[in-house]
Amino acid sequence: MIVGVPKEIKNNEYRVGMTPSGVNSFVNNGHKVFVQKNAGLGSGYSNSDYKEVGAVICDTIEDVYSKSEMIIKVKEPLKSEYSLIKEGQIIYTFFHFASSEELTKAMIDSKSICIAYETVQNHDNSLPLLTPMSEVAGRMAAQQGAKFLEKPQDGFGILLGGVPGVKPANVIILGGGVVGSEAAKMAAGLGANVTIFDINLDRLRYLDDVMPKNVFTQFSSNYNISQAIKSAHLIIGAVLIPGGKAPNLITRGMLKTLQPGTVLVDVAVDQGGCFETTHPTTHENPTYIIDNVLHYSVANMPGAVPATSTEALTNATIKQGLDIANKGWIKACQDDNSLKHGLNIIKGDIVYKAVADAFSLEYKNINEII
Numbered sequence: 001m002i003v004g005v006p007k008e009i010k011n012n013e014y015r016v017g018m019t020p021s022g023v024n025s026f027v028n029n030g031h032k033v034f035v036q037k038n039a040g041l042g043s044g045y046s047n048s049d050y051k052e053v054g055a056v057i058c059d060t061i062e063d064v065y066s067k068s069e070m071i072i073k074v075k076e077p078l079k080s081e082y083s084l085i086k087e088g089q090i091i092y093t094f095f096h097f098a099s100s101e102e103l104t105k106a107m108i109d110s111k112s113i114c115i116a117y118e119t120v121q122n123h124d125n126s127l128p129l130l131t132p133m134s135e136v137a138g139r140m141a142a143q144q145g146a147k148f149l150e151k152p153q154d155g156f157g158i159l160l161g162g163v164p165g166v167k168p169a170n171v172i173i174l175g176g177g178v179v180g181s182e183a184a185k186m187a188a189g190l191g192a193n194v195t196i197f198d199i200n201l202d203r204l205r206y207l208d209d210v211m212p213k214n215v216f217t218q219f220s221s222n223y224n225i226s227q228a229i230k231s232a233h234l235i236i237g238a239v240l241i242p243g244g245k246a247p248n249l250i251t252r253g254m255l256k257t258l259q260p261g262t263v264l265v266d267v268a269v270d271q272g273g274c275f276e277t278t279h280p281t282t283h284e285n286p287t288y289i290i291d292n293v294l295h296y297s298v299a300n301m302p303g304a305v306p307a308t309s310t311e312a313l314t315n316a317t318i319k320q321g322l323d324i325a326n327k328g329w330i331k332a333c334q335d336d337n338s339l340k341h342g343l344n345i346i347k348g349d350i351v352y353k354a355v356a357d358a359f360s361l362e363y364k365n366i367n368e369i370i
Contacts, residue, residue, distance in 0.1 A: 001325040002032045004068025006061045007039035010075045010299075012283035014042030014306035015313065017073040017093070020049045022314040022321075027054035036064045043310040065089075072321055074313065075300055076103055087111040088347065090329050092321060094118055094133075097271040097344055098358040100247045104345070106362075113329055113346045117317060118270075119352060120342035125196045127242060128249050128338065129320070131178050132312035134267075134303040138182025138238065141265045142251030144296055145171070145234040146190060148263045148287060154294055161191025165307050167191050170231050174220065174249050174274060175238035176195070176203045179267045181211075182235045192234070197225060214352040225249060230257050237266040237274040243274040244354035252276045252290075260292035269297040330370050340366065 004028055005017045016024075016039050023033045035055045037047060047057050056078075058064050065071065065084035073093040077085060085091060088111065095116040098105045107114050119128035127134075142160075149169065151157035162168035171187045173180045178197035187194045188211065196211075197220040198204050204217040211217075218224055229235060229250065235258075239246050246268040255277065269275040269281075279289045281301040287296050302309035320339045323332040333340040344352040347365040356363035 002034070002067060002069045003258065003325060004058075004064040004071045005035045005039055005055075006064045006071065006081075008038040008042075008074050008289060009061075009078055009080065010303070013075055013300050013303040015074045015303050016040045016043050016045065016306070016309045017071075018044070018046055018318075019311055019314045020053045020055075022318050023050055023055045024053035025318055025322060026284060029322060029326060032056065034058050034064050036061055036065050040310075042254055043306040046356045070321075070324060072245065072317070074303075074310075076100070077106075079106075080109065083314050083332070085110040085112050088113065090115065090324060092117075092317070094270070095344060097352075097355040098243060099272045101359045104350070104355060104359060104361070107345045108247050108348050108350065110353045112344070112345070113347065115324070115329070115339070115342045115343040116243070116344045116352070117342065119344060120320065120338055121242060122338050125176075125242075129313075131344070132316045133302050133309060134178040134240075136305060136309045136312065137267045138179035139181070139185045139186045139317060140301050140305065141238070141267050142171075142190065143189070144286075144298075144301075145236060145263050145265045147262075148158075148165035148265075148294055148296055149234060151170060151261075154261070154288070154289060155263050156259060158233050160187065160234070167281065168214075169189045169233040171195070172225075172228055172232040173197065173238055174225070174236065175240065175268075176200065176207050176217070176325075177238060177240055179240070180236070180238035181207060183238060183267075184211060184215050187234070187236075188215045195228060197228070207227045220249075222249075226257070229254065229262075230259075232258065232262060234263045234265070239268050239274040240271065241354065243352050245358050246274040248276040249278075250275045253293040255293045258291075258293050263292065263296065266295070266297040267301065269299050273297060277313045333370060340370075
């Protein structure tokens with residue numbers, strides 16, 4: 001199969017779809033890999049690094065798309081890429097369709113095969129391709145929250161861990177999955193007073209057992225959240241409904257009950273956000289203020305630490321990416337039910353129900369197609 005790796009064009013996105021190690025695996029399996037010139041520089045990989053493992057360097061993004069049967073990238077195609085996608089071309093990347101009707105309709109019109117990293121799902125409901133980026137984003141959420149709590153950043157002006165004789169900050173984490181647990185570890189490690197909310201009691205019991213003594217758990221309900229946020233300094237949104245739109249757990253009206261300078265970090269922004277006032281921001285302009293509450297909702301957080309996140313992502317995506325190349329997407333998905341969950345749009349048909357439901361579009365059962 002001919003595989004293409006274009007340069008990411010999202011604002012301050014320094015990751016790349018594959019490391020040289022990943023490219024080497026494809027080449028060793030008999031596939032041809034086109035990498036756009038300078039695509040890996042932001043992650044620390046030169047053009048010569050890719051050439052040495054057998055990649056062909058293309059000068060333009062148009063060359064990569066036009067020559068490739070499968071595109072492997074990190075973030076969803078942007079508007080300028082829509083026209084480059086060919087009918088029947090496999091796009092293997094993060095899509096987060098439920099947050100963008102425009103992207104969804106563009107991919108329907110392209111008649112491509114869209115395999116979304118974020119919905120590849122194991123039998124135990126874990127999300128193996130999303131997990132490494134969730135780990136990065138969760139840890140970054142605590143770091144960014146700590147930074148933006150500083151007064152020059154318009155935050156509350158509190159040190160996350162306090163000092164002897166002075167109380168630490170109160171951190172609320174909405175969601176006890178991978179993002180939430182990683183954020184809790186980081187915030188707790190810095191000495192904050194952390195509370196994790198979740199609706200899954202079994203998960204809360206597990207977190208209660210494994211987390212440090214300064215991490216507490218509480219059942220998630222509108223009432224419990226509304227009471228807890230009044231004394232919070234940092235609130236991290238870490239709710240995930242695989243492939244679907246995140247619920248709004250903090251409404252616009254609830255902001256008035258928060259302390260001025262409270263920081264909201266919405267890691268769920270890729271799926272629409274779990275705060276009503278969330279809208280996507282960039283690393284260039286990461287924050288905005290509503291009702292004296294600072295919002296941080298960068299839609300590609302792990303892109304700021306590409307040396308870590310590119311390698312972690314390739315480690316996760318390489319096995320099933322090779323399966324697609326070696327067997328073709330139909331056989332690969334027939335053989336691997338986890339990968340089959342990653343199919344979101346196939347040649348104009350939405351085959352992932354949560355995406356269809358997000359925009360009241362027609363849904364087609366994947367089993368009718370493969």
